[in-house]
Amino acid sequence: MSCLSVYHDTNSAQPFKVLTHGEDIAATLAEVGVRFERWQASAPIAPGASQEQVIAAYRPEIERLKAEGGYVTVDVISLTDDHPQKAELRSKFLDEHTHGEDEVRFFVAGRGLFSLHIGDKVYAVLCEKNDLISVPAGTPHWFDMGEHPHFVAIRLFNNPEGWVARFTGKDIASHFPCLED
Numbered sequence: 175m176s177c178l179s180v181y182h183d184t185n186s187a188q189p190f191k192v193l194t195h196g197e198d199i200a201a202t203l204a205e206v207g208v209r210f211e212r213w214q215a216s217a218p219i220a221p222g223a224s225q226e227q228v229i230a231a232y233r234p235e236i237e238r239l240k241a242e243g244g245y246v247t248v249d250v251i252s253l254t255d256d257h258p259q260k261a262e263l264r265s266k267f268l269d270e271h272t273h274g275e276d277e278v279r280f281f282v283a284g285r286g287l288f289s290l291h292i293g294d295k296v297y298a299v300l301c302e303k304n305d306l307i308s309v310p311a312g313t314p315h316w317f318d319m320g321e322h323p324h325f326v327a328i329r330l331f332n333n334p335e336g337w338v339a340r341f342t343g344k345d346i347a348s349h350f351p352c353l354e355d
Contacts (some may be wrong), residue, residue, distance in 0.1 A: 175194055175300075175302065176196060176199060176200060176299075176300055176301050176302050176305050177192065177193065177194050177199075177299075177300040178191075178192070178193045178194075178198075178199040178203065178297060178300075178330065179191070179192050179297075179348050179351075180192075180198070180202070180295055180296070180298075181295065181296040181298065181350065182294060182295060182296075183245045183291060183294050183295060183296050183346065184294070186296070186318065186349045186350045186351070189298070190291060191217070191330055196210075196212050196288070198298070202297075203297065203299070205208075205308050206290075206292045206293075206295075206297065206319070207305065207311070207313075208290060208297070208299075208309060208310065209307065209308035210293075210299070210305070210306065210307055210308075211305075211306040212220070212234050212304045212305060212306070213232060213280060213304055213306055213341070214304065215231040215232060215282075216232070216233070216234060217229060217230065217231045218231070219231050219282065221283075223229070223244070224291075225250040227323070228250045228254065228261075228282055229250065229324065229326065229328065232242075232282075232328060234329065235280075235306075236248055236330070236351065237238060237306075239278065239330055240330065241279070243276060243308075244310050245330040245332055245333065246328050246331055246332060246333075247330070247331040247333070248283070248328065248329070248331075249290060249325070249328075249329050250326060250328055250329070251325075251326070251327050251329055252325070252326045252327075253319060253323045253325055253334040254323065254324055255322040255324060257323065257329070260319075260323055263322050263323075264318065264319055264320075264321070264323065267317040267318065267319065268314060268316050268317070268318055268347055268348075268352075269315065269341050269342075269343045269344055269347055270281070270291060270297070270314050270315065270316050270318060270341070270342045270344050270347045271314070271315070271339040271340055271341060271342060272311075272312050272313060272314050272315070272339070272340050272342065273309075273311055273312075273340070274310060274311055274312075274338065274340070275305040275331060275332040275339060276283065276310055276311050276330075277298065277307075277308070277309040277333065278307075278308045278309075278310075278329065278330040278331075279301070279306070279307055279327045279328070279329055280306040280327060281301050281303055281305045281306075281325060282303065282326040282327060282328060283287075283300060283301060283303050283325060283326040283328050284299060284302070284323075284324040284325030284327075285302040285303070285320075285324060285325060285353070286300075286301055286302065286317060286318065286319050286320075286325050286353065287299070287300050287301070287318040287319075287320075287325075287352070287353040288301060288307055288309065288315060288316075288317050289315060289317075289318070289350055290309060290313055290314070290318050291313075291314040291315060291346060292313060292314075293321070296302060296346070296350055298350065298351065300353070304336065305352040314342055314344075318344065318352045318353040319339070319353065320352070320353040320354070
């Protein structure tokens, strides 16, 4: 189940707000400029589907986002527990960083934890199948796929070069909960 836990950035021990209803998550995140939606495939997707099949199943939603946000590149990332570089990929995403463009992810399968450091709060968003999150450009955040990753996600980019991070050098991410496997 998707979940939003909101913390004060100086107290990682206990969230002061926990939400599990999609509408409540979307409304709370919208207050800080973060988009959260739930999508349904327009065609069935079989396990092991190709990138083209996954994109085709969500084409109307993808085209809408491309038109709204000017996204030029769309791809699919798939990561499972047997990936030989899972540990180094996990550690790369776990440090607080920003991007010069929105980070848009739609979870086709599996799950991942986005933690957004906005003002004096940390918004930990557990995204699962059918969840879309769009983190605005310049928002400090980190992502955890867990020790045993399993997710398939559609990614949209304004930059044709794809994922480019600017690390903040702060260790805040190490003080907050990671994704439990």
